[in-house]
Amino acid sequence: MDDRKPLLAVRDIVKRFGGLVALNRVSMEVYPGEVVGLLGDNGAGKSTLIKIVSGVYRADEGEIFFDGKEVKITSPMEALKLGIETIYQDLALAENLNVYSNIFLGREKLKKALGLIPVLDHDYMLQESKKVLNRLGIEIPSLRNKIKNLSGGQRQSVAISRSIYWNAKLLIMDEPTAALGVAEQRKVLNLVRTLSEQGVSIIIISHQLYDVFQVAHRLVVLRRGEKVGERLTKETNPDEIVSLMVGAELVQEARGRG
Amino acid sequence: MNSGQRVAVQVGRNWVALFLVILSVLFSVTGRGFFSPKTLNNILLTSSPALLLAAGETFVIITGGIDLSVGFVRGLISVISAIIMRDLYARGYSPSFCIPLGIVVGLALGLLPGLINGILVARFRVPPFIATLGMYGVANGFALRFSKGFPITFLPPEVGQIGNGFFAYFLPGRGISFFERHPDIAEGEMRNLIGIVPYSIVVVAVLLLIFAFILSRTQFGQHVYAIGGNIDAARRAGIPVDRDLIRVYMISSFFAALSGIMYTLRFVTGRADAGSARMLDSVVAVVIGGASLYGGTGSMIGSIIGTLVIGVLETGMVNLGLPTHNKYVYVGIILVLAVLIDQFFPEMVKKGE
Numbered sequence: 001m002d003d004r005k006p007l008l009a010v011r012d013i014v015k016r017f018g019g020l021v022a023l024n025r026v027s028m029e030v031y032p033g034e035v036v037g038l039l040g041d042n043g044a045g046k047s048t049l050i051k052i053v054s055g056v057y058r059a060d061e062g063e064i065f066f067d068g069k070e071v072k073i074t075s076p077m078e079a080l081k082l083g084i085e086t087i088y089q090d091l092a093l094a095e096n097l098n099v100y101s102n103i104f105l106g107r108e109k110l111k112k113a114l115g116l117i118p119v120l121d122h123d124y125m126l127q128e129s130k131k132v133l134n135r136l137g138i139e140i141p142s143l144r145n146k147i148k149n150l151s152g153g154q155r156q157s158v159a160i161s162r163s164i165y166w167n168a169k170l171l172i173m174d175e176p177t178a179a180l181g182v183a184e185q186r187k188v189l190n191l192v193r194t195l196s197e198q199g200v201s202i203i204i205i206s207h208q209l210y211d212v213f214q215v216a217h218r219l220v221v222l223r224r225g226e227k228v229g230e231r232l233t234k235e236t237n238p239d240e241i242v243s244l245m246v247g248a249e250l251v252q253e254a255r256g257r258g
Numbered sequence: 259m260n261s262g263q264r265v266a267v268q269v270g271r272n273w274v275a276l277f278l279v280i281l282s283v284l285f286s287v288t289g290r291g292f293f294s295p296k297t298l299n300n301i302l303l304t305s306s307p308a309l310l311l312a313a314g315e316t317f318v319i320i321t322g323g324i325d326l327s328v329g330f331v332r333g334l335i336s337v338i339s340a341i342i343m344r345d346l347y348a349r350g351y352s353p354s355f356c357i358p359l360g361i362v363v364g365l366a367l368g369l370l371p372g373l374i375n376g377i378l379v380a381r382f383r384v385p386p387f388i389a390t391l392g393m394y395g396v397a398n399g400f401a402l403r404f405s406k407g408f409p410i411t412f413l414p415p416e417v418g419q420i421g422n423g424f425f426a427y428f429l430p431g432r433g434i435s436f437f438e439r440h441p442d443i444a445e446g447e448m449r450n451l452i453g454i455v456p457y458s459i460v461v462v463a464v465l466l467l468i469f470a471f472i473l474s475r476t477q478f479g480q481h482v483y484a485i486g487g488n489i490d491a492a493r494r495a496g497i498p499v500d501r502d503l504i505r506v507y508m509i510s511s512f513f514a515a516l517s518g519i520m521y522t523l524r525f526v527t528g529r530a531d532a533g534s535a536r537m538l539d540s541v542v543a544v545v546i547g548g549a550s551l552y553g554g555t556g557s558m559i560g561s562i563i564g565t566l567v568i569g570v571l572e573t574g575m576v577n578l579g580l581p582t583h584n585k586y587v588y589v590g591i592i593l594v595l596a597v598l599i600d601q602f603f604p605e606m607v608k609k610g611e
Contacts, residue, residue, distance in 0.1 A: 094487030096554035106495030144562040
């Protein structure tokens with residue numbers, strides 16, 4: 001995979017909050033269609049790095065390249081325009097609206113009633129939403145259902161479908177399986193694989209190592225604001241990753257005591 | 259779902275409409291002459307200010323806000339439009355000049371409280387309750403100051419003809435006359451004269467239709483619901499939330515202003531306290547009509563039905579000769595009942611939407 005050009009490359013990113021160095025010269029790449037697991041204990045800097053890429057924070061130092069060009073991501077809207085979509089834990093869906101209205105939220109398709117008044121084109125939005133859900137193999141009984149009547153996994157799928165419909169190239173998923181039941185977790189992970197096969201790059205943050213090992217091609221481990229390791233998933237194991245996350249010396253210490 | 263459950267769901271979702279029908283039937287059976295065109299006209303006339311205020315309030319409440327200022331904005335604009343008409347008429351201008359001017363200036367100034375409310379809520383994140391409570395005081399204060407605490411009278415007499423005019427008049431034995439009353443009407447026949455379709459009802463009906471369309475069919479309407487459902491999601495989706503919120507509060511104060519002008523036209527008087535009795539009626543009507551004060555739900559038809567429930571109750575009780583202060587008790591009970599049904603039977607009310 002390394003012979004291709006990375007879709008996203010961040011170089012030597014530094015972010016300080018007052019005296020605290022949240023990120024210290026962190027670099028990472030994501031290739032087209034690749035799933036990268038971003039791992040680390042609480043406070044390791046995962047969220048900070050993600051927020052820099054998605055335009056919520058600005059880095060103090062360092063460079064970001066997207067699609068081969070250097071970019072300055074100064075706002076979330078900027079990130080969206082580039083094709084970087086973040087699926088937040090709270091999902092950013094309007095629960096009182098139905099599925100297709102959420103997929104088209106803020107970008108509603110309009111038609112002219114009586115040839116001059118712009119009104120919502122429900123049929124078009126419904127059909128287009130059906131297409132994208134089919135493409136991703138997502139099953140939702142009726143797209144006229146309001147989001148509040150859907151399960152956690154279905155909501156997750158709607159949020160993902162929305163970003164895919166609007167041509168996301170890089171999907172950032174923050175704890176995508178956290179609040180889900182086992183069956184639903186599996187569905188979301190399958191969806192991640194489908195997206196990856198269709199060429200979408202994904203950064204996945206999760207505390208559930210098991211999930212990340214199932215879908216990620218490569219793992220990047222942060223600790224106290226620094227990148228402490230990077231492994232191909234097939235060449236490592238959860239023990240090694242945990243020891244990178246918490247610091248090898250601590251693991252050995254614990255073993256010695258045990 | 260079996261058919262019994264399906265009926266239960268339909269009843270749960272439309273109980274207010276059902277209640278309105280039952281109430282109307284009840285009054286028609288018990289009260290003499292309740293079921294008549296005259297009573298219907300009466301209900302629509304007494305409800306029309308509340309319908310206007312509720313229409314604007316519907317937009318605000320769907321966004322998760324509330325507009326407490328509508329009652330006093332109504333009074334303020336009633337006073338302002340009346341002063342303009344009175345003073346210009348006193349200086350010898352013709353009624354065909356001073357009446358339209360009073361209406362137009364009133365409506366234009368009526369947008370201002372909404373603009374300020376909207377900016378406070380959207381840009382400065384002032385809670386809607388506080389922003390509009392502030393405007394409630396300011397509007398009332400200005401209205402009292404302009405009117406010096408007295409009703410504004412000595413308006414051109416033509417004002418009343420517009421405010422109380424009908425599209426057609428029917429006199430038994432004489433037939434129908436359009437726009438004007440039968441010219442040589444005898445004093446004794448006056449009480450038999452039946453007005454058909456007051457102008458004010460037509461104005462209200464047309465506006466409600468237009469704004470119901472805006473709310474349910476247009477992109478702006480969809481964004482109103484989205485803002486009430488999840489304001490952060492709306493912002494992240496690129497919806498111009500601030501601009502839309504300002505528009506919503508301006509719609510609300512436009513309706514309040516219009517109802518103030520209609521008060522002036524109907525009673526040929528401007529009054530600072532024209533709307534104080536209706537202060538919370540609009541909110542009550544919208545909530546009875548199925549809107550949640552948490553935002554995200556509600557509809558124009560719901561609010562209209564909610565308003566009519568109050569109107570039918572009021573008129574029906576007068577018709578039966580019952581003391582009207584009981585109305586407040588019943589409306590209060592219905593309001594709480596509406597919220598309880600919404601809270602405790604969400605499956606029943608919401609499923610199948």
